[in-house]
Amino acid sequence: MLSFNDRSLSSWLKSFEDLVDKGFVQYKQIMENLSFLVETDETPDKYIINAHLHDYSMKDIQLEVFDQAVRIVAQRNESTQIENSLNKARQFNGQVKRIERVIPLPFRIRQEDLRATFGDGVLKISIPKKALPNYIDIETEEEKS
Structure with missing residues (x-):
């Protein structure tokens, strides 16, 4: 033992x-x-989402709006080329880097209500707090005519 x-x-x-x-x-x-860092903040009139995407440019970023969520997708192509002048050989390497996050929200949102800006590697999304009705107005038969 x-x-x-x-x-x-x-x-x-x-x-x-x-x-x-x-x-x-x-x-x-x-x-x-x-992944990437996402910070959320709330003011009396809006929600703010800050996504830190320092390795990406604005053209690499996409926003998608769902009923109660926002999806941020960042994708970029990376390629390198190595040349050997002695034997005239070339080597190409390429890869695609894709990261995404879905940020759920406590209310329904519409695409036209979102505002997004990008600067210093931070994507800032602003969403106003505005109640969207979950009901449909009912008309009387006379109003239709």
Whole structure:
């Protein structure tokens, strides 16, 4: 049977903690490449969404409006070309990087009510708080004629 003294157990625990810490650092790096920071704020008259898309230009970004949500999609093409002048060989590499987030909202929205601006790598979306009726006005038979 193996026995651990306090020193070897402490050493083993330290090694295990280091392994877990490295895993979390790698996880954070992976998640940063798969998503982006979104901050939401609320004023008395509107909701504000700030999406941090520093690696993207305005032409790389799309907004899609759903009934009670906004989807932000950022996509860009990256390509590199390597030339070897000795043997006249060329190598092309290309990839597409796409990230997206869906931001749910507590009320129904219409596309024409949204305002979006982009500057300094931040997409700012402003949505006015305006109650959309969930009912239909009923007319009398006489009003139709």
